[in-house]
Amino acid sequence: MSEPAAEWPTVGLTLRVDGHEYPVPQVWIGDSLLAVLRERLDFDEPRDGCGAGECGACLVTVDDTPAAACLVPAVAAVERDVRTPRDPGFDAARAAVAAAGAGPCGFCAPGLAVAITSLLRRNPDPGPAAVREALSGVICRCSESGHWIEAVALAKEAEGGAAAGSGASPDPDDADLVDPARRPEAAAP
Ligand code: FES
Ligand code: FES
Structure with missing residues (x-):
């Protein structure tokens, strides 16, 4: 402080x-x-x-x-x-992030879980663009963030949605678009 x-x-x-x-x-x-x-x-x-x-x-x-x-x-x-990310309401997304292997150090995982949960609460069936937008504010400096798309799909399954065939399903092209390494701010040291 x-x-x-x-x-x-x-x-x-x-x-x-x-x-x-x-x-x-x-x-x-x-x-x-x-x-x-x-x-x-x-x-x-x-x-x-x-x-x-x-x-x-x-x-x-x-x-x-x-x-x-x-x-x-x-x-x-x-x-x-x-x-906070420790609230039980974020448990499904936290488990999904862990299951997707969305990042080795885990520093970004709590924020990612909040972002995913908030997305699915306002849009239970998000398409790739909605996923990209919702997760674009979370920066991961040590992960290939294609896993984030998978994490959204897993969280959706855990919430009872049918992930199969949804816009949140893993897709290598979509994953590229949410990879923080491709965002300009990720280039900063
Ligand atoms: S896993 Fe290290 S910052 Fe995301
Ligand atoms: S610590 Fe708040 S956005 Fe980075």
Whole structure:
């Protein structure tokens, strides 16, 4: 957590995270939701990646909408429903990501699970374009992300959908399009 300017006031707040209420005293008003989750409440997921809304490692949902926790002021999350990747609602996607082998180090996996779950909740039968768009905000620096398409298909199966013949089925051409290595930002060191 960054050192606040001396004049920054603090507030006590209560966050509802994964269905539980957490009182948090003396939160600097400049603190992000990510900082409070990780450093005050000991949630090791979401991950702390870029801190600038660029990598998707810190994805959570706020009132069922995916959000980069590093960009959400903690005070703005009061009286909202915050769900981290550890919420059971993301279990199916987490299992699918693991089963698809979607990345060796796993750093991006929590954010990926949130992105996949959010996609399938608003679009149970996503086509390749919808999959590409939904996952484009999650950057993986060490994986051939063709597995991500497979992870979506597996998550869909786990949710009870019929993956066979759907637009989310693995397809090498589609996989190329969501490979972060092909995105310009992935070229940065
Ligand atoms: S840490 Fe929030 S988007 Fe990268
Ligand atoms: S598996 Fe390492 S960043 Fe995605």
